[in-house]
Amino acid sequence: MVISQEPDADDKINNGESTYAEKYTEPFKLWYDDMVATGLYSQMALGLNSDQVIDMFANEEVAMIHGGPWTVSTIEQKNPDLAYDLFAIADKDGNCVYPGALNVGMSISTSTEHEEACRTFLEFMQRDENILKWQKVSNNAIIVEGVDYEMGTVFEKVKEDAISGNFYLPQIAWKNSSGIYKEVLTGIQDAITGADTIENIPVRMDEKQAELSQ
Amino acid sequence: MKVKIKKELPYLGFILPAFIVYTVLTVIPLVQTLGLSFTDWDGYAIRNLHFIGLENYKSVFADRGMKSALINTCVYSLIFPALTTLFAIPLALALNSRMKTKNLQRAVFFFPSVPSAIILGYLWAYILAPTRNGLLNKALMLFGLKPIMWLAVPKWAFFSVLLVNLWGQIGWHACIYLAQLQSIPAEYYEAAIVDGATPWQKFRYVTFPMLASAMTTSVMLLLLNSMKLYDLPFALTSGGPGTATTMVSQMIIKAGFVEKSYGKATAMSAVFFIFIAVVSVVQLKLMKKREVD
Numbered sequence: 001m002v003i004s005q006e007p008d009a010d011d012k013i014n015n016g017e018s019t020y021a022e023k024y025t026e027p028f029k030l031w032y033d034d035m036v037a038t039g040l041y042s043q044m045a046l047g048l049n050s051d052q053v054i055d056m057f058a059n060e061e062v063a064m065i066h067g068g069p070w071t072v073s074t075i076e077q078k079n080p081d082l083a084y085d086l087f088a089i090a091d092k093d094g095n096c097v098y099p100g101a102l103n104v105g106m107s108i109s110t111s112t113e114h115e116e117a118c119r120t121f122l123e124f125m126q127r128d129e130n131i132l133k134w135q136k137v138s139n140n141a142i143i144v145e146g147v148d149y150e151m152g153t154v155f156e157k158v159k160e161d162a163i164s165g166n167f168y169l170p171q172i173a174w175k176n177s178s179g180i181y182k183e184v185l186t187g188i189q190d191a192i193t194g195a196d197t198i199e200n201i202p203v204r205m206d207e208k209q210a211e212l213s214q
Numbered sequence: 215m216k217v218k219i220k221k222e223l224p225y226l227g228f229i230l231p232a233f234i235v236y237t238v239l240t241v242i243p244l245v246q247t248l249g250l251s252f253t254d255w256d257g258y259a260i261r262n263l264h265f266i267g268l269e270n271y272k273s274v275f276a277d278r279g280m281k282s283a284l285i286n287t288c289v290y291s292l293i294f295p296a297l298t299t300l301f302a303i304p305l306a307l308a309l310n311s312r313m314k315t316k317n318l319q320r321a322v323f324f325f326p327s328v329p330s331a332i333i334l335g336y337l338w339a340y341i342l343a344p345t346r347n348g349l350l351n352k353a354l355m356l357f358g359l360k361p362i363m364w365l366a367v368p369k370w371a372f373f374s375v376l377l378v379n380l381w382g383q384i385g386w387h388a389c390i391y392l393a394q395l396q397s398i399p400a401e402y403y404e405a406a407i408v409d410g411a412t413p414w415q416k417f418r419y420v421t422f423p424m425l426a427s428a429m430t431t432s433v434m435l436l437l438l439n440s441m442k443l444y445d446l447p448f449a450l451t452s453g454g455p456g457t458a459t460t461m462v463s464q465m466i467i468k469a470g471f472v473e474k475s476y477g478k479a480t481a482m483s484a485v486f487f488i489f490i491a492v493v494s495v496v497q498l499k500l501m502k503k504r505e506v507d
Contacts, residue, residue, distance in 0.1 A: 046455040047344035047365030056345070179473035186279075190456035193368055211273065212473055 005091060010173040013209075020180075020205040030092070032191060032198040040064075043192055058082060068100070069139035072153045086154050088161070098158060100167035103140055176212040183208045244487070250480045257476035270481035280482065282457040283465040286372070287441055290461065291493070294376060295436035299429065301384050306391035307421070320392070323385035331382065335449020338378045339365065342450075365451050368458035375447050375459050382446075383439070387432045394428035395421070423504070430501040437497055441490050462486050 012018040035041040054071055056062040058078035075082060088096035108118040124130060128147050135142045135149050141162035142149060151159060161167060171181040187201035251270055253263040274280055309320050341349040344363035351361035364370050406416045444463035447453055453460035470479030
């Protein structure tokens with residue numbers, strides 16, 4: 001919601017030109033009003049771990065979950081006949097962005113004693129046939145020119161968005177991302193239980209940012 | 215003096231390896247932590263450190279999460295030892311009775327203390343699942359009661375951590391009391407019977423005072439377990455919902471390894487160390503007075 005309206009919002013926050021309170025208060029409130037206040041997102045979810053959530057989705061006990069390519073194999077193992085689909089997050093104007101990020105990259109340490117072996121391994125991984133094998137193992141979208149593949153899952157329709165870069169994960173773009181993201185998760189739980197308000201979460205993020213930037 | 219040292223040398227030699235290990239793994243890191251808490255250490259190399267005085271300590275006491283964690287830890291450390299002692303003593307008395315199955319029952323009650331707290335946490339997360347499919351909620355619904363959102367409501371999440379830890383620890387602490395019970399001379403009870411004591415009076419005037427040393431040890435272990443609690447709430451609730459079950463130890467780990475604020479984490483550790491030391495000393499001093507010589 002933030003990025004589709006203003007792609008450099010997080011950059012502005014990171015370099016001090018803006019704050020989380022300015023950019024994220026309205027989106028948080030929209031999310032809370034649409035998902036929590038309506039009862040779509042139950043407080044019960046706070047007491048479940050990710051395995052239980054996927055179990056409940058596979059057993060058709062819950063309508064929607066956050067997930068990714070890594071959940072597909074578990075769902076299909078538990079309930080191969082489950083009919084399900086996925087959708088991107090939309091803003092109020094209908095612009096859609098998929099929450100996601102590039103997977104971890106591979107690099108060779110400058111202090112390694114096995115540089116040749118590392119290079120050989122990277123060259124091995126770069127071959128088209130091995131890229132395809134890696135894609136099958138990870139179920140992720142691959143953005144490599146000239147490599148044709150099928151995801152064979154509900155994520156097939158995500159391929160074009162992956163190639164065009166229509167995905168974003170704010171928490172990895174944030175400065176001091178681990179600490180800020182943890183504060184967001186705690187704050188959302190506090191807002192759902194009534195221990196805090198949803199409007200105060202961006203304020204807490206700014207406070208945490210100030211603390212971690214010292 | 216020289217003769218005394220020469221006499222003690224073999225014994226000092228025996229404890230030297232343990233002393234070295236203890237010094238290297240505990241004392242040196244402790245002193246280092248205290249020193250680093252006054253610097254802007256980045257968690258990596260110990261060079262280019264700058265002395266920043268009490269800045270880390272100021273940020274510790276200004277941290278909203280730390281205040282909440284401290285309250286949680288203090289409340290937990292008051293309730294958990296009291297509850298465990300309240301249940302462990304009667305259990306020990308029952309396990310010390312002349313039941314035919316007492317050996318089996320001792321094993322059954324001791325068993326929950328064997329698996330690690332992480333395993334207990336993950337296991338009980340399924341039993342206490344806040345949905346209708348959670349085992350405990352299914353049992354409640356069998357009796358016509360409404361399901362409870364055990365891990366999703368702050369007060370119930372806190373209660374759940376207490377419950378699981380109680381389940382895991384009660385057998386182990388009953389064994390401490392059981393060992394003490396078996397060392398109480400039978401003559402004391404015979405004298406009490408001769409004096410016409412009722413079962414309650416025997417417990418009140420013979421058993422309970424004689425359990426004082428076991429209680430000192432048990433309560434000290436329970437207090438330490440409570441104050442440094444991390445693995446069980448982490449596995450069961452991840453410290454949530456919100457900060458309802460976040461303890462001080464989790465805040466320290468979060469500050470150090472998640473937020474990379476190593477200076478603040480060392481200051482938190484130092485404050486917590488002093489807190490635990492004071493509580494332990496006070497507890498030992500108060501409870502040792504009750505012990506029968």
